[in-house]
Amino acid sequence: MGDLDFRGRQMPAWFPDAKFGVFVHWGAYSVPAWAEPTGELGAVDPEVWFAHNPYAEWYWNTSQIEGSPAHEHHRTVHGGLPYDTFLDAWKAELFDPAEWIDVFARAGARYVVVTTKHHDGIALWDAPGTGTRNTVRRGPHRDLVADLAAAVRARGLRFGVYYSGGLDWHAGRRAVIRHEDLIDECRPHDAAYAAYALRQVRDLIDRYRPDVLWNDIGWPDAGMADLPDLFAHYYATVPDGVVNDRWDGAHADYLTSEYQANRQNETAAHWEQCRGIGLSFGYNRNEGPEHLLDPAGAVRQLVDVASRGGNLLLNVGPKADGTLPGEQRTVLEGIASWMAGHGGAVYATRPLGPGAAPSDGAPWIRWTRDDRHAFAFLADVPDSARDQVVLKTRPGLLDPATAVRLDDLPVRADAVPDGILATSVALGTPLPTVLRFALL
Ligand SMILES: C[C@@H]1N[C@H](CNC(=O)[C@H](c2ccccc2)C2CCCC2)[C@@H](O)[C@H](O)[C@@H]1O
Numbered sequence: 078m079g080d081l082d083f084r085g086r087q088m089p090a091w092f093p094d095a096k097f098g099v100f101v102h103w104g105a106y107s108v109p110a111w112a113e114p115t116g117e118l119g120a121v122d123p124e125v126w127f128a129h130n131p132y133a134e135w136y137w138n139t140s141q142i143e144g145s146p147a148h149e150h151h152r153t154v155h156g157g158l159p160y161d162t163f164l165d166a167w168k169a170e171l172f173d174p175a176e177w178i179d180v181f182a183r184a185g186a187r188y189v190v191v192t193t194k195h196h197d198g199i200a201l202w203d204a205p206g207t208g209t210r211n212t213v214r215r216g217p218h219r220d221l222v223a224d225l226a227a228a229v230r231a232r233g234l235r236f237g238v239y240y241s242g243g244l245d246w247h248a249g250r251r252a253v254i255r256h257e258d259l260i261d262e263c264r265p266h267d268a269a270y271a272a273y274a275l276r277q278v279r280d281l282i283d284r285y286r287p288d289v290l291w292n293d294i295g296w297p298d299a300g301m302a303d304l305p306d307l308f309a310h311y312y313a314t315v316p317d318g319v320v321n322d323r324w325d326g327a328h329a330d331y332l333t334s335e336y337q338a339n340r341q342n343e344t345a346a347h348w349e350q351c352r353g354i355g356l357s358f359g360y361n362r363n364e365g366p367e368h369l370l371d372p373a374g375a376v377r378q379l380v381d382v383a384s385r386g387g388n389l390l391l392n393v394g395p396k397a398d399g400t401l402p403g404e405q406r407t408v409l410e411g412i413a414s415w416m417a418g419h420g421g422a423v424y425a426t427r428p429l430g431p432g433a434a435p436s437d438g439a440p441w442i443r444w445t446r447d448d449r450h451a452f453a454f455l456a457d458v459p460d461s462a463r464d465q466v467v468l469k470t471r472p473g474l475l476d477p478a479t480a481v482r483l484d485d486l487p488v489r490a491d492a493v494p495d496g497i498l499a500t501s502v503a504l505g506t507p508l509p510t511v512l513r514f515a516l517l
Contacts, residue, residue, distance in 0.1 A: 083308055088330060088347050089317035091235065091288075094425040095187035096383045097416075098289075099409075100239070100351055100392035101177075101225070102358035104195050105163040105216070106134045107397040110360045111150055114368045117356060119337025127253055133394065134359030136160075137197050141252035160246075161210065164199055169217035172399025174228035180401065181393075182232045184409040185416035187424070189229045190237035190291050190390060193222050193281055198247030202284070204277045210247065226285045235288035238281050242274050243294025243323070264294065271300025278307060286315050295325040304328065321349070331388075343387055350382050351390040354405045360394035369404055372411020373456070373507035377441065379412070379423065380454050380509055384435065384443035386428045415508050419483050422452035422511045434469035434496075440504070442468060451475045451516055452483075453499070454509040464504050468512075469496040479515035488512055 112133035115121050121131070127138070128145040137160045140151035151157055181189055194200045200211035202222040208214075212221050222238065229236040246252075248265035274297060281287060290311055296304060304327040311318055322329030322342070332342035334350045342348050354375065355364040370378065375391065382389040393405050401409075416423070426445035433451070436442035440458040444451060453468050477497045480490035488501040490512070497514075504510055 083312055083328065086312070086330065089319060091187075091317060092319045092331070092388070093347055093386070093427075095235070096388055096423050096426075097184075097186050097379055098188040098190060098237070098349070098388060098390040099181040099184070099186040100358065100390045101189065101191040101395065102134050102195065102239075102353075102392055103221070103395045104134060104192060104201070104359065105160065105167050105197055105199050106136045106195070106359045107395065108163040108166045109133075109136050109151070109155065110362045110394075110396065111136060111147065111154075112139065112357055112359075112361045112363060113146055114356050114361065114364050117336040117352075119335075119340070123255070127255060131356040131361070132359065133357040133361035134192075134195055134197075136359070137246050138252045142254060160197065161199075164210070164212075164216045167212070167216040167397050169212075169219065169221070169397065169399040172217070172219070172221075172224075172395075174224045175231070177393075177395070177401060178225075178228040178232045178234065180406060180409050180413075182234060183413040183417075185412060185420050185423075186234060186391075188235035188237055188289060189225070190239050190289055191222065191225050192239045192241075194240055194245070194277065196241045196244040196246055196294070198245040200277070202281075205280055206273045206276060222281070222285060226287075236285065237289025237291055238285065238287040239291045239293060240274075240278055240281065241294060242278070242292045242296045243325075245270065245274070248273070264297070266298040268299040271297040271303065275300055275303045275307060279310065282311050282314050286318075288315060288318050290318060290320045292321060292323050295323060296327065301325065301327060343382075343385060346386075348386070349388040349390050350378075351392065352378075353392040353394065354408050355394075358392045358394055360396050360402055364404075366404055370408060371507075372408050372415065373509075375408050375412050376415050376508055377443075377456060380443050380445075383423050383426065384428060384445050384454070419509070419511050422454070422483060422513065426452065432471040432474040440466050441509070442466070443509075446516065449516060451514045453512040453514070455499070455504050455512065456507055456509045458504040460505060462504070464502055465498060465500045466504055467493060467496055467498055473517055475514035475516050477514065479513075481513050483511040483513060490514070 115131040130139045139147035203213040319330040331347035332345040355369040429444035433444040441456040477490040
């Protein structure tokens with residue numbers, strides 16, 4: 078047992094300061110890359126969800142469900158071949174990890190979390206116990222985890238690993254039909270799987286020293302007793318590492334939400350929202366621009382999350398050939414150009430707290446603060462407002478006379494009874510305008 082009592086552990090400052098991470102879901106599922114863009118998790122009727130799953134990384138499961146469009150697609154387009162055929166078809170021939178990480182870093186990501194084994198049980202490194210069911214022995218014939226870890230760290234970003242501890246469709250259970258199945262029927266809970274999974278996570282820790290241990294779905298019942306030792310080993314190996322909350326309650330340095338699911342977790346001291354740029358984590362060839370966040374939408378998602386004290390883990394689903402889908406890359410480039418001039422109002426900030434009234438209508442307004450400044454983010458100011466906005470703030474909180482726009486356009490700010498009247502130009506753009514004020 079490690080000597081670390083990690084339950085009262087201090088959150089390492091790098092994680093809440095980071096604000097923005099990029100998630101990568103890349104796997105054999107990136108070969109078919111096929112799902113119905115049904116809707117966001119939490120907004121789709123659970124009864125509909127599994128047979129019409131928008132998560133393209135769930136292809137194995139969805140294509141097992143009789144009568145589902147994915148079942149039909151797999152039969153007609155892929156001849157109903159065994160799923161592992163996709164592993165051999167996955168060549169990653171154009172994969173250039175440094176190129177990916179350059180895009181992520183310019184977009185302002187401070188950490189990158191990559192899938193090492195998703196629910197399909199295929200490992201992206203030569204994981205113990207997988208035999209040839211991994212990308213070193215088949216398909217890409219590369220240790221993709223090592224390649225990505227090296228590229229991420231060469232760029233000065235933190236590297237995290239995603240591991241599907243709770244679901245492994247090779248551990249011999251049937252497809253998930255309904256949500257309640259996910260909890261028990263279809264999850265492996267036996268001692269053999271628990272030992273298998275424990276050995277793999279320990280291997281990830283020892284080989285890659287990940288800064289984030291991002292487990293998903295949960296942990297096998299028979300392996301729950303192993304977790305205190307695993308976490309102690311992790312923290313001994315990576316002293317400023319962080320662990321997420323999907324270990325069936327065993328431990329968490331921070332809580333997670335996913336699209337609209339588990340949003341109640343966003344009131345925790347430390348939390349992270351994950352979502353795709355579109356409706357899926359794995360690349361889905363059926364997604365069009367109408368299903369994706371546009372750059373302004375992605376920036377506002379990041380600002381909204383940061384203004385409430387959380388991190389955004391925004392997912393990219395690369396193609397099987399190793400290229401980033403053009404439409405997803407465009408969104409990252411859009412985030413990059415905004416973050417270049419405004420990142421300072423996001424990184425290492427925290428909520429402004431009770432001083433500011435967050436807006437839930439138009440204009441869209443969010444706040445952050447650092448030790449000396451408050452930052453107001455404005456967007457979608459109606460034309461009728463004629464480039465004037467009232468920022469509701471507590472009197473005496475900040476000094477209107479110190480107002481500046483981070484893009485250096487002129488701004489005038491006057492104290493008014495319920496806050497500050499800001500007058501400037503082009504306040505109505507979808508991409509947020511940022512005003513900085515000195516805190517009194
Ligand atoms: C990052 C994504 N995680 C998914 C697992 N998500 C969850 O277990 C979801 C979840 C969401 C938020 C906190 C905890 C668990 C549940 C699934 C239905 C309702 C909430 C995966 O199934 C998915 O493929 C992707 O890897």
